[in-house]
Amino acid sequence: MIYQVYVRSFADGNGDGVGDLIGARDRLGYLADLGVDAIWLTPFYTSPMADFGYDVADYRDVDPLFGTLGDAKALIDEAHGLGIRVIVDIVPNHTSSAHPWFQEALRGVNRDRYIFRDQPNDWESIFGGSAWTQVEDGQWYLHLFDSSQPDLNWDHPEVRAEFESVLRFWLDLGVDGFRVDVAHGMVKPEGLPDIGHADQVRMIGSDVVPYFDNDAVHEIHRSWRKILDSYPGERIGVAEAWAPTPERLARYVRPDELHQAFNFHYLGTRWEAGPLRHVITESLETAASVGAPSTWVLSNHDVKRHVTRFGSVERARAAALLMLALPGSAYVYNGEELGLPEVLDLPEEFCLDPQRLRDPDSGRDGCRVPMPWTSAEGYGWSSPWLPMPAGWGPLSVEAQSGEAGSMLSLYREALRLRRTVSGELRWSDSPEGTLVFSRDDGFVCTVNLTGSEIAFPAPGEPVLSSGPVEPGTLAPDSATWWRAKVA
Ligand code: ISL
Structure with a gap:
């Protein structure tokens, strides 16, 4: 499992209200304990922060807000000492206008x-x-994004050479890989043809917008793969690519390209058995067709948190067990393991996401509220950069740590057990509104995605459940892991 550290909101080391690298380093013990294999750090490079760091002015340095290069090195080394790998963000589609x-x-x-x-x-x-x-x-x-994020011309050899050198800079510092921002962007079509469509932004992810998912972008990923492979150990690339179909997405993880690509089709699927089964099957098949692992994700810093998207904590608990039972790689966004909801009522003056400044309904601030570490007022933050809601005490790490049934305990236990689960996913027939599948050694996962109890004979001994376990039934909006006796 790879844990997304949204650096600004994760942990504050110097008490200025903004999360930073020292803060993240201080919490490595928490992450080791949670059971993460790797962390992905969102951009901490020198930046005017117009898009909260996705507007980079110097790709080889750390913004003073987040610390120093020495702090980055110390974080990487200490993580390695705990067996945690470190992936950093790279933003190649555009620079900051301050670059x-x-x-x-x-x-x-x-x-x-x-x-x-x-x-x-x-x-x-x-x-x-x-x-x-x-x-x-x-x-x-x-500028496909903010006017302060001019798009680079990837036909220019200097652009290619510069990014290859930036990759080497961070690989030399010891990082284990990169999350590639807008990996489906970069190369624009010859002649920049008009789209002629009235509602372009809604068409993103379709074949209509000509500026994403061009075939020529793959040549860049192939050249990056060569660089990754030239370093000792396994260095990986993760594509943030919004491709129109799982087939198109699989092209980013062909054997000579990147290693993983976030599965946004999964993220975008509603809490319903049929559509989820369909997207899981399709994703597993298409990833396997190119020999890559599937890569699951429920939340990140750009989308509404899934407790709120799915509509309840029960569903979010079940969704966690479903995702963590699937073969492949899973990404967990900081705070997801606490069951944080989207904060929907942030005071307007704090909402500075460039997306919201254009369209108040699509702001990404509500999923970026800092992590509550302690239960007391302030939750371990002095003047957090986004205000933290009243009533989050019970959601804090402190409150949930020792509580057997908490979301945090569920994630910890699931991540521990997940290490013992292997093998391909095999679906079983199951009542409408449920999903049932097995993996090797008698591991079975059952999910009831409806609001009612559903009769189902226990497929073995329950080992972990998101909700109550009653003999002969699956509780509403719940998932359970079972061990069946292997004949
Ligand atoms: O294509 C999209 C949706 O279909 C966009 O969401 C796009 O891929 C996405 O916004 C890219 O996000 C990343 O780059 C942005 C930055 O604002 C986001 O935070 C980052 O995750 C620009 O760098």
């Missing part, structure tokens, strides 16, 4: 490292509005 290259471009020097044109086309930014901004001399530059 020296873009500052040069504004002065008319080496503009071709970015995408400047005399006339804009009709593309819209993911965050809303035109994807083009005009500069003083009349030219326009492309």
Whole structure:
């Protein structure tokens, strides 16, 4: 299991209200105890923070808000000492407008490292509005995200060489891999054709938008794979790619490309047996067709937390046992193991997500509220950068740690048992609204996705359950792990 540390909100080492690398290092013991195999650190590089670090001004340094390069090195080394691998984010589709290259471009020097044109086309930014901004001399530059995130020109050899060098910089420092931001972006189609579609942003993930999932992007991933493979140990690449279908997604994890790709089809599936079974089967088959593991994810810093998406803590508990029973790799977003809900009523003045600034209904602030560590007021934070709701005491790490039935205990236990589970997934027939599958050595997982009890004979001895276990029935919105006797 790979644990996503949203650095800003995970743990604060210097008491300034913003999470940082020292804070994360201080909590490595907690993560080891939870049972994580690796952590993924969201961007901590020098940045004006217009998109909370996904706008990088210096790819080889740490922003003072998060610490120093020495802190990064110490965190990596200490994690390794605990058997935890460290994956860092790399943001290759765009830089910050504060990056020296873009500052040069504004002065008319080496503009071709970015995408400047005399006339804009009709593309819209993911965050809303035109994807083009005009500069003083009349030219326009492309930014698929915020205007402070100009898109790089990946046809330029210097861009390719620079990122290869940045990869080597972090690999030399000891990281175990990269989460590749917008891995389906980077290469734009020849001639930047108009889309001519009125509702472009809603069409992302379809074949309609020509700026994502171009075939030519795979050549970059292949060249990165060669770099990863040239280092000792296993260094991995994880694609953040929003591909229209599982087949298209599987192309990012072909044997000579990246190792994993977040399964956003799974993340996007509602709490219903039929659609979930379909997406699980399809994802396993397509990943296996290229020899890659499936990679499951329920929450991250860009989407509404799944307690809120699914509508209840019971469902989130069951969803955790379902995900952690599946073959492949699972990603857990910090706070998910505490069952944190989306914070829906953040005061407007704190909400600075560029996506929300354009569209108040789509803000990503509510899933980025800091982790409650202690039960007392402040939850272990002094003036957290986003206010933390009243009533989160019982959700804190402190409160849940010693509580047998807590969400945290469920994750800990599931992660411990998961290490003993292997083999392919085999579906069994089961009543409507339920999912039942087995793995090797008699491991069975049952899930009831309905709001009613469903009669089902116990397939073995229960070993872990998200809800009550009654003989002969599956409790509403619950999942159970069983050990059947192997003949
Ligand atoms: O394509 C999308 C949805 O179908 C977008 O969600 C897009 O892939 C996604 O927003 C990319 O997210 C990543 O890059 C962004 C940053 O704001 C996010 O936080 C990051 O996860 C720009 O760097």
